[in-house]
Amino acid sequence: MRLAFISDLHGNIHALTAVKRFLSENVVNGVVVVGDLVGYGASPGPVIDFVRREGWQTGLGSSDLRVALELGERPARGGVADQILEWTRKVLSPDQRDFLRRLPPGGRLMTPVGRVRFFHGSPHAPEQRLDLMAPERELEDLAEALGARVIVAGGSHIPFVRVVSETTFVDPGSVGLSLNSEPGADVALIDCVGRKPRVTLHKVPYDYASSAFDILAWNLPPVVADVIRTGRMG
Numbered sequence: 001m002r003l004a005f006i007s008d009l010h011g012n013i014h015a016l017t018a019v020k021r022f023l024s025e026n027v028v029n030g031v032v033v034v035g036d037l038v039g040y041g042a043s044p045g046p047v048i049d050f051v052r053r054e055g056w057q058t059g060l061g062s063s064d065l066r067v068a069l070e071l072g073e074r075p076a077r078g079g080v081a082d083q084i085l086e087w088t089r090k091v092l093s094p095d096q097r098d099f100l101r102r103l104p105p106g107g108r109l110m111t112p113v114g115r116v117r118f119f120h121g122s123p124h125a126p127e128q129r130l131d132l133m134a135p136e137r138e139l140e141d142l143a144e145a146l147g148a149r150v151i152v153a154g155g156s157h158i159p160f161v162r163v164v165s166e167t168t169f170v171d172p173g174s175v176g177l178s179l180n181s182e183p184g185a186d187v188a189l190i191d192c193v194g195r196k197p198r199v200t201l202h203k204v205p206y207d208y209a210s211s212a213f214d215i216l217a218w219n220l221p222p223v224v225a226d227v228i229r230t231g232r233m234g
Helices: 013-025 043-052 064-068 081-091 096-102 136-146 208-217 220-231
Strands: 002-007 030-032 106-113 114-120 150-154 160-164 169-170 185-191 198-204
Touching: 013 043, 013 160, 013 185, 013 198, 013 208, 030 064, 043 081, 043 096, 043 169, 064 081, 136 160, 136 169, 150 185, 169 185, 208 220
Parallel strands: 002 030, 114 150, 150 169
Antiparallel strands: 002 185, 106 114, 160 169, 185 198
């Protein structure tokens, strides 16, 4: 049983299309989106429609939450984030916003190696961040509370794997705005066979120049185009 986990699509349709091609060449039994379909990128509507067509299991991300609700209901984050989310809300259809509003905060899957839990940020709050570098005891307690052999958490935009005791912790990175100093779309494949899951992290090349151009064409903050081109912030 092989599962693909992707996160932080952030309105980047060029990256998402490349990921779909990658997955067609690397057969998987299921695809899970760990939140943040929107935010930063210039194609939030097409990304939402793409995920809906594919029928991928999808959780709610922090940017999705802010678009689904009014910005005034959440503390401002500052910088370019809320500026782009306000633009995103204007270009989405009511039906697309309603899709985001209906997304669950996470989910679970049963696999041959045990239960997989996934969420964006933290188990109960998409806007919080799970520290995957926390002391082992903290992560062991979390794994016990969730009853999970695999825990997948998005939000950092940096691919990461850590095994603590009997539990594998994974951050898939970001499809639309990767921050590990290499442009491309991040995908985590988890083989759930045998005694232990096997995680492989992939960087999928795509036409990031076109994604950056779209940012500028919509008069969105050019710093986002720079991040897409370089894979790093600042």
